Amino acid sequence: MLQRYYPANWAFDWDSGLNAGIAVLVALTLAYLAYQIIFGLATRLARLSETNVDELVVERIRRPVKWSILALGVTLMAGANPDLQAVWEPVAQFVRPALLGWIAYTLVKAFTATVEYRMEASDDPVAMRSRRTRLAVLSRTANFAIVFITVGLMLFSIPSVQSIGTTLLASAGLAALAVGAAAQPALKSLIGGLQIAVTEPFRIGDLVKIGPDAGRVEEIRMSFVTVRTWDERLLIVPTCRFIDESFENWSRANERLSGPVMLHLDPITDIAPIRAEFERYLGAHALFDGRTQSCLVTEAYPESVELRLAMSAPTIGELFELRCDVREHMLKWIRENQEDALIRHRLEVPNGHPKAGEP
Known part of the structure; x- marks a missing residue:
């Protein structure tokens, strides 16, 4: 030179x-x-x-x-x-x-x-x-x-x-x-990152569910996305996976979600008092936003009935706390006021059975 x-x-x-x-x-x-x-x-x-x-x-x-x-x-x-x-x-x-x-x-x-x-x-x-x-x-x-x-x-x-x-x-x-x-995966990830930036199926801070895991999106790279789960694990997910496979976005427009609490009770349970207590407690709870409130018997089995208590909260984290509080309170109330509603495994012995009176 x-x-x-x-x-x-x-x-x-x-x-x-x-x-x-x-x-x-x-x-x-x-x-x-x-x-x-x-x-x-x-x-x-x-x-x-x-x-x-x-x-x-x-x-x-x-x-x-x-x-x-x-x-x-x-x-x-x-x-x-x-x-x-x-x-x-x-x-x-x-x-x-x-x-x-x-x-x-x-x-x-x-x-x-x-x-x-x-x-x-x-x-x-x-x-x-x-x-x-x-x-x-x-x-x-x-x-x-x-x-x-x-x-x-x-x-x-x-x-x-x-x-x-x-x-x-x-x-x-x-x-x-x-x-x-050899270069196709890298190029696919690059195009996937640009597609995510333009179409925005999810954003930084969104709460997403990928397979069995759910967490908040912390970082979006050209080749991968980091998702932080509730137990502090960090998931490294290729960007092309979000394009090729379906996933759940729990905060796409906002974080207002509805969630259920499932109770399995004895078929002899009187549902009306439980529904009244649920509506009273939920209406007075600080985390309840007033959007969703229902108490429905969703299934009836030979030895139990399934009661779904639906509720809503302003954010996903508050909804989780609300569901935990409602579950704990309703179990306590049922135990104190309708003890027979709790499921028990029974063995009935007919009257007059020869071994019924034996010590």
């Missing part, structure tokens, strides 16, 4: 090297002063804003922009100094795409942080979960694309591996389908 800028019989000249070094120092000094002036004004303007968003953006882009200004200063100085240009130009071919990629990556991060900051002021939890989900998936996709393209552009500067850079950039499109069966 250096043969582009140096003749074949080139030898190091101390005067040229000293000249290039002085030019670098001058360029860095002037560029740093320009950086201080520019960001001094930007910081003052950001502090005049009513929110912290502007300060957040300025602080996030400070480092990559500083190094970019320094590199720009050296590049401008190299245009007027052949000795510096001969040294700087080979290095600049790596530095320029790296700095551009760094700036783009930081801007995406700053934009994500800004949107998250503004979402904290939202009063609608459903809308906030929806925006967080889209933001998480799309920002990760953008960051991956930026890193991918930056590495490809850096490879372009090496003549011997330009073909590698071309292949790397081309594979970012539909040409990736040609890599064969």
Whole structure:
């Protein structure tokens, strides 16, 4: 690569090297002063804003922009100094795409942080979960694309591996389908992550049920989704599973659900007093939201009847607590007021049986 800028019989000249070094120092000094002036004004303007968003953006882009200004200063100085240009130009071919990629990556991060900051002021939890989900998936996709393209552009500067850079950039499109069966799961997960971000079958914070397990969605990646169960287990579920298989979303629009408490009682049970006590207790409970209240005999078996007590609460967690309280109270009330309603296994001996009177 250096043969582009140096003749074949080139030898190091101390005067040229000293000249290039002085030019670098001058360029860095002037560029740093320009950086201080520019960001001094930007910081003052950001502090005049009513929110912290502007300060957040300025602080996030400070480092990559500083190094970019320094590199720009050296590049401008190299245009007027052949000795510096001969040294700087080979290095600049790596530095320029790296700095551009760094700036783009930081801007995406700053934009994500800004949107998250503004979402904290939202009063609608459903809308906030929806925006967080889209933001998480799309920002990760953008960051991956930026890193991918930056590495490809850096490879372009090496003549011997330009073909590698071309292949790397081309594979970012539909040409990736040609890599064969080994890449199909990864590509499927990538498309699944984008589909989840657009269609939103679930969002970060939603309570979902996958097979026998239920939990809240903590993180949505391009290839997998993390779900935290009630017993603190962390499920790692491939994104394509949510696309290919059915699952339950218990908080798609809101967390208001209805739930039952099942009681299995003796067939001789008097249902009316139990229904009255259930309605009285549920109506006075602090977690009951008044939407669903019913007491129905759903099944009748030879030795028992099935009583379903349905109720509702504002959130899923409160519904679980409400069901536990109702179950405990109703069992206690039945034990104290209708003891015969509790199921017992009986063995009846006919009167007059020869062994009935034996000790």
